[in-house]
Amino acid sequence: MESTTYALPATPKQIAYARSLALRNQTLLPWVVQQDRRSLSAWIDAQAKMNPGAQDSRPTSRQVAFAERLARIKRRAVPDECFRDKGLMSKWIDGNK
Numbered sequence: 821m822e823s824t825t826y827a828l829p830a831t832p833k834q835i836a837y838a839r840s841l842a843l844r845n846q847t848l849l850p851w852v853v854q855q856d857r858r859s860l861s862a863w864i865d866a867q868a869k870m871n872p873g874a875q876d877s878r879p880t881s882r883q884v885a886f887a888e889r890l891a892r893i894k895r896r897a898v899p900d901e902c903f904r905d906k907g908l909m910s911k912w913i914d915g916n917k
Contacts, residue, residue, distance in 0.1 A: 841867040879909035
């Protein structure tokens with residue numbers, strides 16, 4: 821008798837989740853990976869561990885909105901460099917509460 825292993829196809833939920841991770845991480849989802857449930861699961865595990873937010877040093881929209889609200893209350897301007905760095909924006913907010 822011949823021993824043959826068949827790869828199970830990926831589920832629609834797996835593919836949908838993998839596509840959302842690919843969008844979040846701004847990467848391509850290879851066609852070959854989508855054909856096999858195990859390889860797609862391994863790709864998902866690797867992509868889920870990536871944290872794209874850590875690479876982005878710009879302040880969040882909530883930080884910017886809060887800083888602008890503080891600036892209006894204090895009648896000051898938020899320095900331009902604060903809009904380019906999350907840490908600087910945080911320090912400016914802490915100093916102007």
